Amino acid sequence: MPLLNIRNLSVAIPTPDGDVHAVRSVSLEIERGEIHGVIGESGCGKTMTGMAALGLVPKGARIAADRFHFDGEDLRENAARLRGRRIGMISQDPAAALNPVLSIARQMDDVLRAHRDMPRQARHSEAVELLAATGLPDPERVLKSYAHQLSGGMQQRVVIAQALATGADFLIADEPTTALDVSVGAQVLALLRKLVAERGLTVLMITHDMDVIAEACDRATVLYAGLSVETGPVHDVLQRPGHPYARALLAALPDAAPHGAKLEAIEGSIPPPRSQIDGCAFAPRCPQAMPVCALQAPPERTLAAHRWLCHLPEGSA
Amino acid sequence: MSEAPMLEVQDLVIRYRGRGLFAARPKPAVNGASFRLAKGETLGIVGESGSGKTSLLRAILRLLPVESGSVQLDGQDWLTLKRDALRRARQKLGVVSQNPFLSLSPRLTIAEILAEPLLAQGQRSGPDMQKKIAGLLSDCGLPADFLQRRARELSGGQAQRVAIARALALEPGLMIFDEPTSALDVSVQAQILNLLADLKESRGLSMLFVTHNLKVVAHISDSLLVMRRGDVIEYGRTEEIVRAPAQEYTRELLSFGRGTEHPVIHKTALPT
Ligand SMILES: Nc1ncnc2c1ncn2[C@@H]1O[C@H](COP(=O)(O)OP(=O)(O)OP(=O)(O)O)[C@@H](O)[C@H]1O
Ligand SMILES: Nc1ncnc2c1ncn2[C@@H]1O[C@H](COP(=O)(O)OP(=O)(O)O)[C@@H](O)[C@H]1O
Ligand code: SF4
Ligand SMILES: [Mg+2]
Ligand SMILES: [Mg+2]
Numbered sequence: 293m294p295l296l297n298i299r300n301l302s303v304a305i306p307t308p309d310g311d312v313h314a315v316r317s318v319s320l321e322i323e324r325g326e327i328h329g330v331i332g333e334s335g336c337g338k339t340m341t342g343m344a345a346l347g348l349v350p351k352g353a354r355i356a357a358d359r360f361h362f363d364g365e366d367l368r369e370n371a372a373r374l375r376g377r378r379i380g381m382i383s384q385d386p387a388a389a390l391n392p393v394l395s396i397a398r399q400m401d402d403v404l405r406a407h408r409d410m411p412r413q414a415r416h417s418e419a420v421e422l423l424a425a426t427g428l429p430d431p432e433r434v435l436k437s438y439a440h441q442l443s444g445g446m447q448q449r450v451v452i453a454q455a456l457a458t459g460a461d462f463l464i465a466d467e468p469t470t471a472l473d474v475s476v477g478a479q480v481l482a483l484l485r486k487l488v489a490e491r492g493l494t495v496l497m498i499t500h501d502m503d504v505i506a507e508a509c510d511r512a513t514v515l516y517a518g519l520s521v522e523t524g525p526v527h528d529v530l531q532r533p534g535h536p537y538a539r540a541l542l543a544a545l546p547d548a549a550p551h552g553a554k555l556e557a558i559e560g561s562i563p564p565p566r567s568q569i570d571g572c573a574f575a576p577r578c579p580q581a582m583p584v585c586a587l588q589a590p591p592e593r594t595l596a597a598h599r600w601l602c603h604l605p606e607g608s609a
Numbered sequence: 610m611s612e613a614p615m616l617e618v619q620d621l622v623i624r625y626r627g628r629g630l631f632a633a634r635p636k637p638a639v640n641g642a643s644f645r646l647a648k649g650e651t652l653g654i655v656g657e658s659g660s661g662k663t664s665l666l667r668a669i670l671r672l673l674p675v676e677s678g679s680v681q682l683d684g685q686d687w688l689t690l691k692r693d694a695l696r697r698a699r700q701k702l703g704v705v706s707q708n709p710f711l712s713l714s715p716r717l718t719i720a721e722i723l724a725e726p727l728l729a730q731g732q733r734s735g736p737d738m739q740k741k742i743a744g745l746l747s748d749c750g751l752p753a754d755f756l757q758r759r760a761r762e763l764s765g766g767q768a769q770r771v772a773i774a775r776a777l778a779l780e781p782g783l784m785i786f787d788e789p790t791s792a793l794d795v796s797v798q799a800q801i802l803n804l805l806a807d808l809k810e811s812r813g814l815s816m817l818f819v820t821h822n823l824k825v826v827a828h829i830s831d832s833l834l835v836m837r838r839g840d841v842i843e844y845g846r847t848e849e850i851v852r853a854p855a856q857e858y859t860r861e862l863l864s865f866g867r868g869t870e871h872p873v874i875h876k877t878a879l880p881t
Binding site (some may be wrong): 333334374444474475476478500501502503504505506507540542544545546549550551552554555556557558559561595 | 628657659726763765794795796797798799800802803806821822823824827828829833847848851858865866867
């Protein structure tokens with residue numbers, strides 16, 4: 293049974309101008325011990341999907357799903373309890389996640405005291421052990437520091453150590469490397485892979501960067517306009533994408549074309565989040581759209597563990 | 610004899626003042642940069658945060674004093690120009706930065722935004738100016754009905770097109786881009802990179818393009834400068850550097866994510 297098991301999740305946020313369909317229909321199955329990437333353009337619902345699993349949707353938001361389970365428990369009732377016990381969160385901005393006026397020692401100790409039944413001295417050694425596990429070279433010195441004295445990469449490691457300190461075995465990482473330099477980001481991704489291997493961690497990795505998916509993830513799900521349109525092993529999704537949107541995203545990357553040649557831009561933009569979608573959400577921008585695409589929701593195509601939604605038959609790429 | 614380069618920088622050193630009267634002199638933000646940009650070419654400058662990219666651009670724009678070194682712009686000794694001569698020469702430069710929304714007044718119409726630099730230069734408003742503005746907008750791939758829209762109603766990619774159109778208004782020979790696509794989605798990034806390629810072709814623009822994304826800059830630049838902690842660690846023709854990077858650091862940046870031969874390889878193999 294997948295650790296995170298989501299079937300047709302939707303999140304609607306009421307606003308004075310009508311409902312925002314932040315998530316329309318997302319299905320995700322994340323197995324224990326994998327890093328699962330969720331990729332898509334800005335506004336396609338990546339963050340809101342993660343927030344729903346953390347029980348942190350905006351006030352008044354309506355969540356619906358055929359299934360919305362973490363380790364067999366229904367997230368609609370239990371998200372708040374699971375957050376900070378089993379489910380941890382890493383965001384794009386580590387500086388904002390840390391308290392600027394408390395030492396790292398104090399912040400680590402607060403987390404350990406709240407979540408683990410341990411005497412003071414044991415908490416200290418646990419804090420040192422966790423910081424060391426995130427690859428910080430001098431944990432004792434880091435403990436004495438304040439957030440602003442640490443680089444972005446070090447701050448992100450402290451945030452990861454804090455999540456581990458709660459005892460979480462599932463991390464939701466929302467663009468964890470976007471604010472970091474490429475080389476520092478690569479180190480943080482390597483760290484997450486190490487923690488998956490050594491501690492049996494499971495990670496939901498939200499990103500808009502195909503290189504992050506390639507670098508760190510085992511499987512990936514592509515979102516478009518609040519819909520999961522493709523899912524499968526990273527190898528398949530990046531090298532044999534089935535959905536025309538996934539293909540277009542890859543073709544638009546600067547290294548997809550010869551040096552200096554024109555890139556294949558995707559014309560148009562995502563459907564407005566308040567709109568009703570009939571047929572395929574990508575149809576207005578899809579170079580292969582057919583009449584049926586405007587009217588009927590596309591069926592699921594399957595090649596082993598690789599699945600996508602499209603009216604085109606398999607193998608028509 | 611070959612034409613003068615658009616920009617020639619030699620041994621440029623930039624150092625910010627230390628804090629406090631007796632503070633130790635900080636190490637230079639740019640430590641002896643030299644490069645040359647031929648007319649009609651694009652030079653990509655890549656490096657991580659704090660490596661000195663923006664400092665270099667600010668010095669080239671004369672927003673920052675330099676400690677030593679020289680800058681020749683279109684054959685002129687650019688660092689010694691004063692007042693009016695400097696003002697006139699600055700019009701050879703156009704600038705586009707990372708966040709288009711910060712650089713556009715949200716309440717002005719696009720027509721007003723594009724007229725601003727022309728009016729500031731003393732041109733008179735009228736049908737000629739309207740025609741020019743409409744031309745700039747269409748060169749940047751936006752239909753004429755955008756002229757009456759306001760900046761706050763634009764998407765990120767549309768706003769960046771307007772920022773580029775405005776920077777082109779005074780027909781600069783050298784365009785300076787500081788992370789122009791970093792805030793955009795890849796689909797929009799591709800549109801903007803295509804637009805820059807078109808403008809380079811149609812207007813013979815020279816461009817300085819700064820980014821931390823080596824793959825972006827490797828695609829559009831003719832030559833490449835890699836900076837690290839104030840030093841230029843690699844400089845040469847883009848295709849040469851991509852084919853055979855001399856520095857381990859450049860190699861790392863190039864191999865992040867989807868490689869060319871093995872698109873999916875985890876850098877840390879899982880123990881079996
Ligand atoms: N106004 C300033 N006063 C003092 N030091 C500065 C100032 N601006 C930049 N620096 C320092 O100069 C060095 C180079 O900074 P610069 O802004 O040029 O880097 P960059 O390569 O543009 O980085 P980024 O990718 O973050 O934009 C850094 O060490 C930075 O801390
Ligand atoms: N608090 C909110 N109120 C109204 N709309 C929102 C709110 N948060 C997000 N949205 C909208 O929901 C959609 C999905 O947003 P998000 O999950 O943040 O996307 P992503 O993380 O993929 O960029 C977007 O159209 C966004 O504008
Ligand atoms: S269903 Fe039709 S419009 Fe949608 S992606 Fe497939 S071919 Fe394109
Ligand atoms: Mg987001
Ligand atoms: Mg900068």
